[in-house]
Amino acid sequence: MRHSPVALIMLLASAAVVAAQSPGQNRIAPAIQLQAFAFDSGSPGLASRATADDVVTRLMSFDRDQDGKLSPSELPERMQPLIARGDADFDGALDAKEVRTIALAPTAPVTARGFHSGGYGFADEAGFSSSRSHIEGALDDLGLAQETRQEAGAIAGAFMDALEADASANLMKDLESVLNAAQLVELRNALDQPDQIRRFFITRQENLATRMVLRGPLEMKIEQFVLKNEEKKEALAAIDRYKARLRLADADRAALLEPMKTLLTGEQRENLQAALARRPLVKNGAIGRVVGGAVFMGKVVPGMETAQPVPAILVR
Amino acid sequence: MKVPLLAWLPSVASVLALASLTTDWPIDVRAQTDVLPSTARTLRLPEVTYHYADLELPAHFKRDAAQRFDNTPRDNPVTDQGATLGRVLFYDTRLSANNTIACGSCHVQKHAFADPNRFSRGFTGGHTDRHAMNLVNVRYHPRARFFWDERGHNLEQMVLLPVENHLEMGTDLPQLPVVLAREPRYAELFRQAFGDAEITNDRIARSLAQFLRSMVSYRSKYDQGLAGARAASDEFSNFTPQENRGKALFLRNCSLCHLPEQQEAHFIMIEPVNTGLDDDTEHADGGVGDITLVPRDMGHFKSPSLRNVEVASPYMHDGRFATLEAVIDHYSSGGKNHPNKDVRIQPLHFTDSEKAALVAFLKTLTDPTFLADPKFSDPFE
Numbered sequence: 001m002r003h004s005p006v007a008l009i010m011l012l013a014s015a016a017v018v019a020a021q022s023p024g025q026n027r028i029a030p031a032i033q034l035q036a037f038a039f040d041s042g043s044p045g046l047a048s049r050a051t052a053d054d055v056v057t058r059l060m061s062f063d064r065d066q067d068g069k070l071s072p073s074e075l076p077e078r079m080q081p082l083i084a085r086g087d088a089d090f091d092g093a094l095d096a097k098e099v100r101t102i103a104l105a106p107t108a109p110v111t112a113r114g115f116h117s118g119g120y121g122f123a124d125e126a127g128f129s130s131s132r133s134h135i136e137g138a139l140d141d142l143g144l145a146q147e148t149r150q151e152a153g154a155i156a157g158a159f160m161d162a163l164e165a166d167a168s169a170n171l172m173k174d175l176e177s178v179l180n181a182a183q184l185v186e187l188r189n190a191l192d193q194p195d196q197i198r199r200f201f202i203t204r205q206e207n208l209a210t211r212m213v214l215r216g217p218l219e220m221k222i223e224q225f226v227l228k229n230e231e232k233k234e235a236l237a238a239i240d241r242y243k244a245r246l247r248l249a250d251a252d253r254a255a256l257l258e259p260m261k262t263l264l265t266g267e268q269r270e271n272l273q274a275a276l277a278r279r280p281l282v283k284n285g286a287i288g289r290v291v292g293g294a295v296f297m298g299k300v301v302p303g304m305e306t307a308q309p310v311p312a313i314l315v316r
Numbered sequence: 317m318k319v320p321l322l323a324w325l326p327s328v329a330s331v332l333a334l335a336s337l338t339t340d341w342p343i344d345v346r347a348q349t350d351v352l353p354s355t356a357r358t359l360r361l362p363e364v365t366y367h368y369a370d371l372e373l374p375a376h377f378k379r380d381a382a383q384r385f386d387n388t389p390r391d392n393p394v395t396d397q398g399a400t401l402g403r404v405l406f407y408d409t410r411l412s413a414n415n416t417i418a419c420g421s422c423h424v425q426k427h428a429f430a431d432p433n434r435f436s437r438g439f440t441g442g443h444t445d446r447h448a449m450n451l452v453n454v455r456y457h458p459r460a461r462f463f464w465d466e467r468g469h470n471l472e473q474m475v476l477l478p479v480e481n482h483l484e485m486g487t488d489l490p491q492l493p494v495v496l497a498r499e500p501r502y503a504e505l506f507r508q509a510f511g512d513a514e515i516t517n518d519r520i521a522r523s524l525a526q527f528l529r530s531m532v533s534y535r536s537k538y539d540q541g542l543a544g545a546r547a548a549s550d551e552f553s554n555f556t557p558q559e560n561r562g563k564a565l566f567l568r569n570c571s572l573c574h575l576p577e578q579q580e581a582h583f584i585m586i587e588p589v590n591t592g593l594d595d596d597t598e599h600a601d602g603g604v605g606d607i608t609l610v611p612r613d614m615g616h617f618k619s620p621s622l623r624n625v626e627v628a629s630p631y632m633h634d635g636r637f638a639t640l641e642a643v644i645d646h647y648s649s650g651g652k653n654h655p656n657k658d659v660r661i662q663p664l665h666f667t668d669s670e671k672a673a674l675v676a677f678l679k680t681l682t683d684p685t686f687l688a689d690p691k692f693s694d695p696f697e
Contacts, residue, residue, distance in 0.1 A: 049655040050614040054597045055605065058614065061598050076445075077482055078467060079606055086609075102609040110466075112458035114384055115577065115586055120660050141564040143557060267669055274667045281572050281660050 052103035059099045069093035123282040124247060131248050132160045135256070138275035142268055151263055159256045167245040174238035178231045183221075190217045218242075248276055353415045354408045357696040359501055361400065366691035368399035368530035374539055374581075377532075381579035387460035387529075392472060394526045397508040402527025404505060405520060407694040410495050411479050412439040413486035419478070419524070420694055422448040426687050428624035429531065434635035438483040446601070447635035450628040452621040452686075455529040456582045464617045464633040466588055467607045471525035476517060489517055496520070533623045533686040534581075538563075541680070548580040555680065562677025565670055570647075573660060574622055583622035583681060589658045590615040592651020593632060601633060605656075615654045624687060626679045640675045 059082075062074045071093045072080045086098045109117050124130065135156045139149060168191055175184060222235045248256070253276050257269050264272065376382060388394065405411060407420040422436040423429040429451035435443040446464055454462065460470045468474030478484040479492070487495075493515040496502050503513035510519050537559075541552030549567055551560050567575070574583050594600035597614060605614030617633045631637040637646065648671065650663030666674065686692070 050597060050605070050611040052611055054614060054655070055609050055611050057598050058602055058606075059609070076606075078463075078465065082607075082609065099609065103611055107608065107610050110459060110461065110587075112460070112586065115458055117587060120572070120658070137568060141561065141568060143561050143564070267667075271667050271670055274665050274670065275568075278569065278664055279662065280568070281662070283572055283576070 052100050055103040056096050056099050059094070060096055069095050070099070120281055120283050123280040124243075131163070131246050132156075134248070134280060135160065135276065137280075138272055141275060142264075142271060144264075144268070148263060152260060155259050155263070156256065159259075163246065163252065167242050170245065171238055171242040174241070175235055178227070178235045178238070179225065183225050187218065187221050190221050193217060253277065352696075354410055354418065354696045355415060355499075359404060359499075359695055360697050361404070361695055365396045365400055368396050368526070368691065369394045371530075371532055371534075373532070373534055374543055376539070376542055376579070377534055377581045379579060379581075381577060382456075382581040385456040385458045385577075385579070385582050385584070387457055387471070388455060389470070389472070392522045392525060394529050395509065397505075398510075398523045398526040399530040400527075401505045401509040402523035402525070402530075403692070404502075404695055405496075405524050406527055407696055408496075408499075410499065411485055411487060411492065413488070414439050417485050419475075422484075423451050425689075425692050425694075426627065428452050428533075428628040428687065429692075430620075430628040432629070434630050436484070438481075439486045440483075442483050444483060446633050447630060449618075449620045449633075450624065451528055451531055452533050452623045452628075453531070453582065453584065454621075455532060456621070457584055458586060461588075461618065465603045465607045466618050471528055472521045475524040475528065476521050492517060492520065531686075531692055533621075533683040535685045536623065536683040537680040539683075542580060548575070556676065558673050558676045559680050561670075562673035562675070563680075565666075565674055566677050569664055570674075574619075585619040588613075588616040588618045589660070590617075590654055590656040591646070592654050592657040592661045593617075593636070593646070595652035595654050597655065600654075603633065612656060615656050622678065623681045624683055626682045627687065640678055641671060644671050644674055 059070060060068075062070055062076075062079075064074050069091070070083070072083055075082065082102070083092070083094055086094050086102045088098050088101065111117050124134070136153065139152050139156065142149075144152060171191070172184065172188065175187065179187065218239045219236060222232060222239065225232075225235075227235065253273055256276070257273055260269060260272070392398075405419075406423075407418050409415050409418045409421070411418060417437075417439045422431040422433075424432060427450075431448035434447055435445065436448045437443055449464060454471065459466075462468035462471065462474040463477075468477060476489065479487050480489050496515050502515060506515055506519060507513045509523055537554060538552075541554045542548055544554070545552055548563070552563070555563065573585050573589065576582075576584075576586055588604050590603075594615065600615065602614050604616040604618075605611070607613075620628070625631075625640065629635075629638055629640070631640070631643050637643045644666060647661070648664050648666040651657060651661045
């Protein structure tokens with residue numbers, strides 16, 4: 001089965017919460033369902049989207065005489081060692097079954113010592129980048145004169161203030177029917193914290209597969225509250241809507257650029273619009289090792305945590 | 317000599333497999349790299365051996381984050397004598413079965429040791445189906461996997477594969493030491509490199525690998541700019557505004573893959589990637605997947621260094637893109653929907669001025685000193 005090329009991992013993993021419990025707070029559930037973060041990569045070691053069927057179809061396309069077997073003369077020289085590797089019946093050729101056996105054989109990903117495979121995802125989903133920082137970066141890249149840069153920054157700041165206020169108001173309204181008054185205050189406080197950096201939790205599953213789960217302070221609060229499953233689900237959905245609202249849509253970009261009409265040239269606005277439409281990517285520098293940050297645009301983002309130095313295997 | 321445009325297919329049974337390596341695609345013959353056989357020329361080496369070991373690298377190469385990219389094995393460090401021998405072997409046509417092709421025939425110094433042709437011509441005139449990739453800073457590929465499909469597991473193993481390939485150089489490896497022994501100067505070169513005059517394929521491979529590892533490009537405009545800045549993200553005083561803008565765009569949109577792991581020296585990719593060049597999983601080159609048959613590897617290709625990329629055209633494993641602009645257009649579009657396309661390959665929708673700035677920045681990675689350094693040049697005159 002083919003998957004969407006941009007499909008990302010969303011899984012439910014059972015995880016133990018390791019956050020500290022503050023005095024007076026609601027009890028922390030010992031084991032909860034967490035939504036895994038959508039890190040994905042075509043890199044070795046991570047989930048595959050092409051299948052063994054694709055491999056068999058590809059290889060058998062070399063069967064020029066259509067006899068169901070791949071002889072050495074039918075394969076490019078660089079692929080001829082495959083025959084020695086997979087020729088189970090010692091007939092000097094590979095058939096589809098033997099190709100499939102190779103394709104399905106478990107393989108360890110190739111990694112260089114000290115380097116880690118994959119772990120790429122969108123920075124905004126990982127909590128390493130907000131729309132505010134995205135706009136600031138895009139403005140920086142334009143190479144504007146200092147005064148123009150300051151004016152553009154002021155416009156962007158006011159725009160984001162309004163967007164965040166709107167998204168926050170909608171979130172609190174959505175949660176009114178789910179949380180009690182004390183919980184709403186706690187969540188409001190979490191919402192107002194400038195540091196929205198997420199934290200890692202890694203849980204070891206059966207068969208040694210290890211899955212990474214990222215949580216932000218808002219979800220952390222919801223997990224800490226004692227809620228019915230439906231309430232928790234509704235609250236987490238409201239947080240997802242809040243985060244989605246903070247990502248710039250086409251209309252948001254247009255609204256941001258409108259007051260910059262007289263400030264920026266047409267080419268600068270075109271470049272800014274293009275830059276804002278790109279979603280920044282990030283490599284999770286914490287997979288497989290304990291480090292103090294993640295790499296984002298060549299800079300270390302502090303505040304990451306890993307539970308233990310184990311490789312993360314993400315499943316689709 | 318006129319070069320046939322159609323690939324010549326050897327008739328002997330042992331090389332019938334080469335048919336699948338030839339191609340009907342147009343072949344660019346704008347700069348064929350004919351050289352006279354080494355046997356018809358004179359080997360000229362400097363009286364004082366060139367300096368290949370212990371290079372005086374800039375600070376950004378010496379930082380821990382950059383040094384850990386070095387794939388030099390403990391048992392084969394670069395020595396001046398070993399790399400000198402490797403240089404001679406690299407340009408010696410005796411490494412091909414009919415004394416017509418040397419490594420340097422396809423890996424041309426002024427083209428960053430890439431082939432300016434889309435496909436390379438083998439010893440009998442047949443053409444490969446992949447582009448001969450550049451050899452810039454191969455020392456700094458930490459996985460030490462080589463070729464577009466990473467089938468070479470280290471440089472020492474990799475260097476002999478084209479030599480014995482039936483299309484490329486066609487040499488019977490057991491005979492190679494015998495052939496080289498007929499050149500009297502090799503005895504002294506091997507003695508200087510390895511302590512005695514014995515010629516073996518292992519020594520040939522080790523000296524070639526040393527020469528390749530000595531090919532370090534570190535004197536580009538980018539390197540000069542970085543030396544005067546705190547970090548790559550700073551404005552470089554030696555850059556034009558367009559180059560600085562291109563650098564900012566590169567760091568924001570390309571560096572996650574091409575300047576990875578918190579270092580500022582190595583413009584290489586750690587792992588092979590499927591960049592969405594093709595969406596046909598059946599007939600398009602499977603790259604790493606064709607070697608491993610692992611489904612997740614299908615359509616993955618290794619990427620060479622971006623240093624000197626300006627002169628290393630054409631681009632991609634099959635040389636399908638003739639210009640840097642075409643490469644950037646590919647990434648700007650987001651590529652095709654191969655099931656293994658990497659999540660990092662997203663439509664970037666670069667504007668025209670952004671594309672021009674990116675190209676301007678990429679050209680700052682050109683290192684004229686490296687491209688003309690006599691210690692990497694053909695020693696046969």
